[in-house]
Amino acid sequence: LINWSKSIQTEYLSRRFANFAIYKYRILLMRKIALITGATAGIGRAMAMKLADNQYDLILTGRRVELLTQLKTELGIKCKSDVHILNLDMRDRKAVESALENIPAAWRNIDLLVNNAGLAAGLAPLQNGDIDDWDQMIDTNIKGVLYISKKVSQWMIERKKGHIVNLSSIAGKETYPAGAVYCATKHAIEAITQGMRIDLAPYGIKVSSISPGMVNTEFSLVRFKGDQKKADAVYEGLTPLSAEDIAEALLFIVTRPPHVNINDIYITPLAQAGSAHVFRK
Ligand code: NDP
Ligand code: 8X3
Secondary structure (H helix, E strand, O other): OHHHHHHHHHHHHHHHHHHHHHHHHHHHOOOEEEEEOOOOOHHHHHHHHHHHOOOEEEEEEEOOHHHHHHHHHHHHHHHOOOEEEEEOOOOOHHHHHHHHHOOOHHHOOOOEEEEOOOOOOOOOOHHHOOHHHHHHHHHHHHHHHHHHHHHHHHHHHHHOOEEEEEEOOHHHOOOOOOOHHHHHHHHHHHHHHHHHHHHHHHHOEEEEEEEEOOEOOOHHHHHOOOOHHHHHHHOOOOOOEOHHHHHHHHHHHHOOOOOOOOOEEEEOOOOEEEOOEEOOO
């Protein structure tokens, strides 16, 4: 029993030592930690690559674990970036809470939280809307953001530093036909971003948003439930934004001097002057 208890103590101490060593190593190399939700595809994936190239170690979330594992390997080889994977569904409050509670100590000092995971499910007038689609959008785009932000902002408050960047949208500024619920979720993100900024500014924590128009990712394929033809039609006759364009916007936001807070970057393709003003060739 004594030996067994000693071996547990040794393991505990060596884990604490390893965490401490990683913590000191990050300070020495001035590396930062970013948590990006929804990093398996599109904007989140591009942001992960961009931050890895700019001295960040990354906590990456998503439901498709094989894509997260691939990305971890790729970033480790190309950028020598350390990656911690959280394989979870943002709608699952218990899973989000437990993933954060169990995160190794060396990963707790999160400098940047990017609330990116989100989706549009369907495109239908309200009277014909699918209530399961509504639940999925509301639970992911609003509640998921709140679940993760609560805990991470508490950690940022303890350190009196940090930055939260939320993915809003042109859909958070305007409402378009058949998009009432998706647009409502992004209007909610506008309010949550403003509310967070008011609540967190006294602790020296920055809060920003990025509000893109059309970005060519898996977004439309997901919205139209795998119908590639419908998804392609969204971007026909124009040059949409790329995920890389949005990652560039993020890099600009997080590299401003300490006294500067970028509240929002509202960015559309040249051909999209508004939801109802899209110019196609
Ligand atoms: P993609 O579909 O390419 O990527 C969405 C990401 O979110 C994936 O990594 C996906 O991971 C993750 N995700 C979706 N649902 C969940 C969930 N329940 N739990 C965990 N992760 C989830 O879309 P985009 O990259 O385009 O979208 C990213 C964000 O940008 C969204 O918030 C979207 O609303 C916003 N946006 C997109 C625009 C566009 O035109 N593309 C324009 C404006 C804003 P996985 O499936 O593996 O779980
Ligand atoms: C995604 C932009 O206009 O396709 O948020 O809904 S839009």
